[in-house]
Amino acid sequence: MPHPLPNSPSTLLVLLRWLLLLIPLAFVVGSLNALFLYLLDYASHTRADNPYLLYFLPLAGLVVVFIYRRFGKNSESGNNLIIDEIHQPGAGIPARMAPLVLISTVVTHLFGGSAGREGTAVQIGGACSAAYGKLFKLSGRDYQILLSAGVAAGFSALFSTPLAATIFAIEVLAVGRIRFDSVIPALFAAILADLVCSAWGTPHTQYKIDFLEHVMLFEHVVHVDLIMLGKVLIAAVAFGITGYLFGETVFVLKDIFKHVFKNPYLIAVIGGLIVIGIVSLIGNQDYIGLGVNSYREGGVSIISAFNEGGAEWYSWMLKLLLTAITLAAGFKGGEVTPLFFIGATLGNTLAWIMGAPVDLFAAIGFIAVFAAATNTPLACTIMGVELFGSDHLLYFAVACFVAYYFSGHTGIYSAQRVAVPKSTNFAAHEKTLGEIRAANNRLVSWLKKRSK
Template sequence: MSSPLRNSPQSILTMLRWLLLLIPLALVVGSLNALFLYLLEWASDTRALKPYLLYFLPLAGVLVVFIYRRFGKNAEAGNNLIIDEIHQPGAGIPARMAPLVLLSTVVTHLFGGSAGREGTAVQIGGACSAAYGRFFKLSGHDYQILLSAGVAAGFAALFSTPLAATVFALEVLAVGRIRFDSVIPALFAAILADLVCTAWGTPHTQYKVDFLEHVMLFHHLVHVDLLLLGKVLLASIAFGIAGFLFGETTFIFKDLFKHTLKNPYLIAVVGGLIVIAIVSLIGHQDYVGLGVNAYREGGVSIISAFSEGGAEWYSWILKLLLTAITLAAGFKGGEVTPLFFIGATLGNFLAWVMGAPVDLFAALGFIAVFAAATNTPLACTIMGVELFGSEHLLYFAVACFVAYFFSGHTGIYSSQRIAVPKSSNLATHEATLGEIRAANSRFVAWLNKRTQQK
């Protein structure tokens, strides 16, 4: 049996090696994400001041498609390319992915696409770490670890949640399994990138849950309200279904556009026109862009969802629909911030229905819908603590894990693999979510049948 003391010098040297390797990477990733956040804030403010920019969204879509077709190479695959490369290095992640996704995401938000920002941050981290690994001629296991560290760095810099970012980078690779072999480098990268991004003065949204509970049972103070826990359980099922609907709706629109319109430029134009039509019918632009802050009096946003009357019952549906169309049409950004919006506004509505604390349920929806759509319940539970405090950790965990279970074997990352199925009726291990969906989707089967008949 080897002694821990005997292995300590080697372990210390390994940690120092990774720390020295990751400092320059974190500096670059943190700085690029700081630049990205400033540009994104400029784009959002500019669109709010000039709402007519929305009507140029189809042209912006054509520009994004042209950029990727002309310069993108395999960068079009986005987050799925990074996940595939961590699982099985070989395809390669081009360094151009970072500037391309940064530019195209800013264009998407400037002209009113409904998208997020997490995809951009993760791709910046993945592209930088891949280029860094090639420069230092890292290969095999070290290269895979470096890519996970890059994902953690990008996520942490964007949301200022280094612990959640670390777990996310390890948990997102496969459903039901976490690879702890990358945990130390990922943690180092996440902490350092967050520090760098924050040091640039980058604004991060602050959230607050004021609800406090003091529950007595048989004249004794207890730590959980059973009635409230029951409400959380019911809401969590709804959060899981919402996460499922988001992923499936996005893929349905992608399949529909691909089989009917086919031409990527035409898809971008039609997708942009559909967004414009829906927004025109709504009468305001609350449901495009990031949606973190409201840009009109009484507008709906993630922040407003934490207050009574801060969202309509249908707010989450409109955001889900507009984001699915935007991403399916080829615009760039991410899904996570829209998932925050969907979850927070759905939580606001469910709190009203159940007579529950609005701010707590908005926070639960915020993290639980994200957990359901990405199959990362542990990372999202930790994110709840980092964003909202530890007072309601139990409810955070219940919401995230129940939502994760009820979302089924679906998710927004088609390259995720099934390591441990959520239910015993799925015998396929190590299949990707994309493969499972392609094999089981009746909609895809119907589209393929129609295509063959033509």
């Protein structure tokens, strides 16, 4: 006997309810992110035109720390607070998170911190959706779904990738598991927020891969170049390890700063001084700020990494180090755009080593390092299609999923739960990445002994 059809009028009413709920939320989130992107662009150009602003970075760090300690409440936890609240509502997401992270991120970029912008966009979406949920007295699963929709709206408005944003919002919650009950509201919110942000005239970076593949095997056209696939696999392992290194470097530096310097104001000053020192040794400011574009001729950036000679072999290491120091010292922003920079420049270098297309490998690195560090391989595969087109979808998928497995049980979001372990001998089921790291953190134990 066939299963009965779902109650179509009821289903339509639920969808209509969510659409009506999400239209004003998406308008607010899209508009705030448009404002944020304009302010960030202004701050980046101002710093590029006035390089001396970098020397005020320690002072900017004091301002950021003061703002969060004086007004932040639990906003300091950032994206992890949103993930925790989706898993188990209770702690609450303060509405003040949105303006605090917006202001502090602009300050970070104005004075030369190496950080991203995704954290800000996601926190704007999360804070707005939490306030919206309280206004309409949503609770339980409806509230959790609304928070996921807010995350998708913020991510989509920032990168103009609504499909990737939708999957990211539901994939980022747990390693190896996706709950699809949030997918339609998240998709509605992502599409609408992207439309609103774009309607304000906010520019989004356009990327292009010129490499076209035409492979013959036994005089027949095939869709996969096995030699190229082998090169992608090798690169994907490197991208996965790099994603692991990024996350671990940030957490290790946080531990060192916390146990050696202790005072958060002193940590911000020390971190700012270290960034100034490294930039002075480098001799240019290519590796601070967002890094999407270079503000000098011949400079290294995400855009330049898509061209031969557009990056040095060590470019990815410098960006990784400076970003880790900036974030560990308490400055605000995000990790994703720096991860794009790290992946694209590493891809540029690996393409040169292996004789592969530079633009293709820069694009693969762009998404694969992000996938490894955030444990979101499906979202990153879709992002590759939305940003670079579908011609190389197979390579995108292989790179993202292989990098994901080689990043281990770590990531930049310590609130992620391990739902499905990446290896069969891993027993920490349903623990957070933060709990797993704390249980195996020998560095902290050593630092505590040294401080006694």
